[in-house]
Amino acid sequence: xxxxxxSGAEVMKPGSSVKVACEASGGTFNTYTLIWLRQxxxxxxxxxxxxxxxxxxxxxxxxxxxxxISADDSxxxxxxxxxxxxxxxxxxxxxxxxxxYSSCWHCLDFWGQGTPITVSS
Amino acid sequence: xSALTQPPSASGSLGQSVTISCTGTSSDIGGFTYVSWYQQHxxxxxxxxxxxxSQRPSGVPDRFSGSQSDNVASLIVSGLQADDxxxxxxxxxxxxxxxxxxxGGTKLTVL
Numbered sequence: 001x002x003x004x005x006x007s008g009a010e011v012m013k014p015g016s017s018v019k020v021a022c023e024a025s026g027g028t029f030n031t032y033t034l035i036w037l038r039q040x041x042x043x044x045x046x047x048x049x050x051x052x053x054x055x056x057x058x059x060x061x062x063x064x065x066x067x068x069i070s071a072d073d074s075x076x077x078x079x080x081x082x083x084x085x086x087x088x089x090x091x092x093x094x095x096x097x098x099x100x101y102s103s104c105w106h107c108l109d110f111w112g113q114g115t116p117i118t119v120s121s
Numbered sequence: 122x123s124a125l126t127q128p129p130s131a132s133g134s135l136g137q138s139v140t141i142s143c144t145g146t147s148s149d150i151g152g153f154t155y156v157s158w159y160q161q162h163x164x165x166x167x168x169x170x171x172x173x174x175s176q177r178p179s180g181v182p183d184r185f186s187g188s189q190s191d192n193v194a195s196l197i198v199s200g201l202q203a204d205d206x207x208x209x210x211x212x213x214x215x216x217x218x219x220x221x222x223x224x225g226g227t228k229l230t231v232l
Contacts, residue, residue: 035221044123045159045167045210047221061218094166104172106155106214111166 002027004095004112011118017083020115022095024076030054031100034078035108036069038091048093051078053100085119092116125149125211127224134232138199141227143211144192149222151192155214158187158196161226162207170209171196198229206231 007021022034035050049059051069059067068081078095092114099109126144133139143150143158150156156174159167169178171187174194184205186197194213198205211224 037221044225045212045223047219047223050220058217058220104176106220107157107169107172107178108159108167108212109169109178114166 002032002097002099002110004097004110006093006095006112006115009116009118011120012085014086014119014121016085017081018085018117019079019081020093020095020117022078022080022112024078024097027100029076030073032097033100033105034069034071035096036067036080036093037096038093039114040088040091043091045094048080082117085117087119090117090119123225124215124219124222125213125224127209127211127227129225130228130230132230132232133198133201135201135203137201138197139201139229141196141198141209141211141229143194143196143213143224145194145213145215145222146192149192149213149215149219150189150194152216153214154189156187156189156194157212158185159210159212160207161210167210201231203231205229 003025005023030053036048051057057069071078095112096108097110158171160170161167170181174189175187184200188195208226210226213222215222
């Protein structure tokens with residue numbers, strides 16, 4: 001059973017960049033697809049991008065060029081960097097993953113606890 | 122604006138049933154059998170309660186069920202309990218460029 005532990009809250013200035021970490025424990029790290037989502041205050045969930053077990057990244061069109069997802073196998077950590085932050089990027093950011101040993105690949109079975117990012121001048 | 126359309130709110134009395142709809146298109150809900158539902162209590166992480174339209178993960182009560190007709194998916198919660206009060210999100214596969222599409226969420230109130 002995998003557990004995902006995210007880095008702590010951040011307060012950022014407009015125009016700056018932030019890098020959020022998601023450390024996986026349990027299971028075999030490079031068998032998981034790791035997805036990043038965000039949830040603005042009082043709003044719904046939004047897929048931002050993901051990284052496959054082979055290290056291939058994919059991004060939502062909205063975030064192309066502004067978001068980079070990377071993985072460090074040695075530390076079992078996936079990172080998401082968001083550049084040129086704006087006020088509307090204020091949100092809770094989650095990493096999540098399907099269970100690779102389950103028959104359902106389109107299921108977000110495991111979630112990090114969330115990382116609140118506040119963009120404020 | 123979310124990719125999938127859900128009513129912002131729904132309500133039902135204790136013990137009754139309620140249905141929450143999720144409307145998409147033939148490119149997502151209507152095109153694949155990958156519709157899931159997540160329950161989120163205030164301040165908590167979303168929890169998977171239905172996957173592949175109507176399948177329940179282990180541990181989810183059979184009071185929760187799902188269905189799909191054309192471009193509309195539905196979550197049915199029967200025998201409403203106080204703890205069912207939460208926000209429910211639908212999620213659908215929209216192809217390789219939009220693999221995770223979500224609805225805006227429906228706040229379920231148990232009266």
